[in-house]
Amino acid sequence: MPLFMRLVFLGYFYWNCCLVCVYFIATILKGGVKMLKHRDLSETNELYQLLSHPSVFPYVRQKATSPEEYLFMTKQLIEEEQLGLTISRTIVDNYGQPVGTINLYDIEDGAGFLGTWIGVPYQGMGYNQSAKKEFLSELFFHHNIHTVFLRIRKGNEKSKRASLKLPYVIEANETHKALFEEINAGEFKFDLYRIPKDLFYLVTAHDNAEEEEQAM
Numbered sequence: 001m002p003l004f005m006r007l008v009f010l011g012y013f014y015w016n017c018c019l020v021c022v023y024f025i026a027t028i029l030k031g032g033v034k035m036l037k038h039r040d041l042s043e044t045n046e047l048y049q050l051l052s053h054p055s056v057f058p059y060v061r062q063k064a065t066s067p068e069e070y071l072f073m074t075k076q077l078i079e080e081e082q083l084g085l086t087i088s089r090t091i092v093d094n095y096g097q098p099v100g101t102i103n104l105y106d107i108e109d110g111a112g113f114l115g116t117w118i119g120v121p122y123q124g125m126g127y128n129q130s131a132k133k134e135f136l137s138e139l140f141f142h143h144n145i146h147t148v149f150l151r152i153r154k155g156n157e158k159s160k161r162a163s164l165k166l167p168y169v170i171e172a173n174e175t176h177k178a179l180f181e182e183i184n185a186g187e188f189k190f191d192l193y194r195i196p197k198d199l200f201y202l203v204t205a206h207d208n209a210e211e212e213e214q215a216m
Contacts, residue, residue: 035131036089036102036138039078043090043098044071050100050119059156060117061105077103087143091118091131099127102135104148111147114195128162133204136168140197147197149176151183151190160191168200169193 048070051060062077064070080086088103100118114135118127139145150169152159163169172194173180180192 034134035091035093035127036134037092039074039081039088039090039101041071041074041078044074046098047074047090047101047119050098050121051117053120055120056117059153059159061103061115087112087139089131089135089138091116091127093122093127100131102131104135104139104145107145110145111149112145113149113151123158129166132166136195136200137204140200145197148195149179150193150195152193154189154191163193166195168195168203170196170199 045067048064048067051057051062051064051070057063062070062073064073077086077088081088085107086103086105087107088101090098091100091102093099099122100116102116103114104112105115106113114132116128116132118131136148139148149172150163152163170193172192176192176194183190183192
């Protein structure tokens with residue numbers, strides 16, 4: 001190939017690489033990069049190191065005491081999703097590193113319980129709200145889910161504050177008394193909240209309209 005043609009080809013190649021990089025950076029700035037991925041057994045060791053922290057471990061559902069046990073629990077969770085009992089995703093940062101998990105447990109009649117945890121090094125960085133929004137969008141618009149319940153352990157003020165920041169979260173202690181009593185039948189006590197599909201749609205549609213208006 002003549003030298004001139006090689007230079008043209010290389011120039012074209014590097015120009016396209018630059019365009020891809022610019023697009024990727026712009027997508028990150030707009031918040032368009034997906035924060036969730038399907039669970040993968042290869043990431044369990046990294047996630048275990050995060051969930052075993054003393055300030056995280058008491059509030060997670062999968063209380064594994066070793067990486068091997070967490071691997072086994074994750075395998076079970078993947079199998080439960082195939083049966084329609086659970087939906088579980090890994091939360092990742094902009095570089096694809098696992099930072100926590102978000103899950104819908106005990107799915108029955110189009111409803112389930114939300115469970116989210118974020119590793120300590122990544123707390124307070126906006127991952128919680130962004131992951132919830134992406135996950136709820138998937139649940140409501142790609143799965144047959146109409147209500148998501150949250151049970152927050154009394155004393156877990158950090159999770160309570162984070163959840164109440166979301167405008168589509170409603171207190172449900174009084175409106176769903178039977179379920180509230182059911183989740184408080186054990187040793188630990190919880191507050192009950194719910195996220196209805198219609199309210200989530202209204203809030204997100206309003207937010208998207210405001211973003212589009214500001215962009216014009």
